[in-house]
Amino acid sequence: MATETLARPATSAATPYAGRRNGRRMTPGRIAVLAVAALLAVLWLVPFAWATVTAFKSETDAAAPKISWIPPSGFTADAFVKVFQDGNIPLWTWNSLYTSAAITVITLAISALVAYALSRIDFRGKNVLMTVIIASIIVPPPVLIIPLFYQMVALHMIDTSWAIILPQVIHPAMVFVLKKFFDQIPRELEEAAVMDGASRMRIFLQVVLPLSRPILAAVAIFVFIGAWNNFLWPFIATNDGSVLTLPVGLQTIKSAYGIQYAQNMASALLAALPLILLFLFFQRQIIKGVATTGLAGT
Known part of the structure; x- marks a missing residue:
C-alpha cells in the first residue's frame, strides 16, 4: 500500500511534464510554419540591412555599379x-x-x-x-x-x-x-x-x-x-x-x-x-x- 501511494504522485507529476514535452515536439506542420516565417523575416530584413549598409557608405561607393556589402573605402556617417x-x-x-x-x-x-x-x-x-x-x-x-x-x-x-x-x-x-x-x-x-x-x-x-x-x-x-x-x-x-x-x-x-x-x-x-x-x-x-x-x- 505504501509503495502504491508513493507511486501515484510521481505518475501525476510526470504526466503534465510529458504533455509539455509532446507540445514542443517539432511536427511537419510546425516546421513548415517556422520555415515560412523565417523566409518572410529574411525577405523583410535583407532590404532593411541593405538600406542600413548603403546609408553608411560614401556617395561614391553607394553609386558604384558593383554591389558590395562592405564598401571599399570603409563605412562612414557622412x-x-x-x-x-x-x-x-x-x-x-x-x-x-x-x-x-x-x-x-x-x-x-x-x-x-x-x-x-x-x-x-x-x-x-x-x-x-x-x-x-x-x-x-x-x-x-x-x-x-x-x-x-x-x-x-x-x-x-x-x-x-x-x-x-x-x-x-x-x-x-x-x-x-x-x-x-x-x-x-x-x-x-x-x-x-x-x-x-x-x-x-x-x-x-x-x-x-x-x-x-x-x-x-x-x-x-x-x-x-x-x-x-x-x-x-x-x-x-x-x-x-x-x-x-x-x-x-x-x-x-x-x-x-x-x-x-x-x-x-x-x-x-x-x-x-x-x-x-x-x-x-x-x-x-x-x-x-x-x-x-x-x-x-x-
Missing part, C-alpha cells in the same frame, strides 16, 4: 551629417510627433464614441449609417484630396498644423473595428451599472473603455503609424518649412540636392527610426492588439 546639415531634422521630427499624437488622440475619441453608439444605442438610420461607414472604407484616400484641399483653403488653414491634423482624424475602418469589439462586451455589465445609477457616458468611460484597452492600444498604434508615414497630404497642405513633417522635409532635401543614394537611405532610416523604437517598446501591446482585433472581427 550621409547622416549632410542630412542634419541640409535640413531642420529636429523641427520636422517634432512636427511629425505632435501632429501624429494629436491625430491619434482625436481619432480615438471620435471613433470610440461613434462605435459605442452604433453598438449599444438604437436609433433611426443606424443601419444606413453603418452601411455608409463600411462603404467609405473602400474609398481610396487620394480621391478626397481635392475636396479636402478646397475645404482647408476655405477655412484658411493651409500651411498650419490643423491642415495636417483635421483631415486625418476620421477613420471608418477604426470605427468598424471598435464597434465589433464593443459588440463582444457583455451587456450585463452595463445593466448592472445602470441599476447603480450610472449614466450612459459614465458607463462608457468607466466600464467599456477599461475593458477595451487592448483594442484601443492597437487602434492608437495603427493610427499613429499611418499619420507618421503619411506623405501625400502633408506635402499638399503645407509649404511653410516651419510646419513640414519629417517625411515631407526629408523629401525637400532629396529634391534640392539631386539623387544622393547614401543620403536617401540615411533619410529613410531617420524617418523609420521612431517607428522601430515604437515597436521595440510596445511590441507586446502591438501583438496583443492585433490578436484582439482579429478576435473582435469574427
Whole structure:
C-alpha cells in the first residue's frame, strides 16, 4: 500500500511534464510554419540591412555599379551629417510627433464614441449609417484630396498644423473595428451599472473603455503609424518649412540636392527610426492588439 501511494504522485507529476514535452515536439506542420516565417523575416530584413549598409557608405561607393556589402573605402556617417546639415531634422521630427499624437488622440475619441453608439444605442438610420461607414472604407484616400484641399483653403488653414491634423482624424475602418469589439462586451455589465445609477457616458468611460484597452492600444498604434508615414497630404497642405513633417522635409532635401543614394537611405532610416523604437517598446501591446482585433472581427 505504501509503495502504491508513493507511486501515484510521481505518475501525476510526470504526466503534465510529458504533455509539455509532446507540445514542443517539432511536427511537419510546425516546421513548415517556422520555415515560412523565417523566409518572410529574411525577405523583410535583407532590404532593411541593405538600406542600413548603403546609408553608411560614401556617395561614391553607394553609386558604384558593383554591389558590395562592405564598401571599399570603409563605412562612414557622412550621409547622416549632410542630412542634419541640409535640413531642420529636429523641427520636422517634432512636427511629425505632435501632429501624429494629436491625430491619434482625436481619432480615438471620435471613433470610440461613434462605435459605442452604433453598438449599444438604437436609433433611426443606424443601419444606413453603418452601411455608409463600411462603404467609405473602400474609398481610396487620394480621391478626397481635392475636396479636402478646397475645404482647408476655405477655412484658411493651409500651411498650419490643423491642415495636417483635421483631415486625418476620421477613420471608418477604426470605427468598424471598435464597434465589433464593443459588440463582444457583455451587456450585463452595463445593466448592472445602470441599476447603480450610472449614466450612459459614465458607463462608457468607466466600464467599456477599461475593458477595451487592448483594442484601443492597437487602434492608437495603427493610427499613429499611418499619420507618421503619411506623405501625400502633408506635402499638399503645407509649404511653410516651419510646419513640414519629417517625411515631407526629408523629401525637400532629396529634391534640392539631386539623387544622393547614401543620403536617401540615411533619410529613410531617420524617418523609420521612431517607428522601430515604437515597436521595440510596445511590441507586446502591438501583438496583443492585433490578436484582439482579429478576435473582435469574427
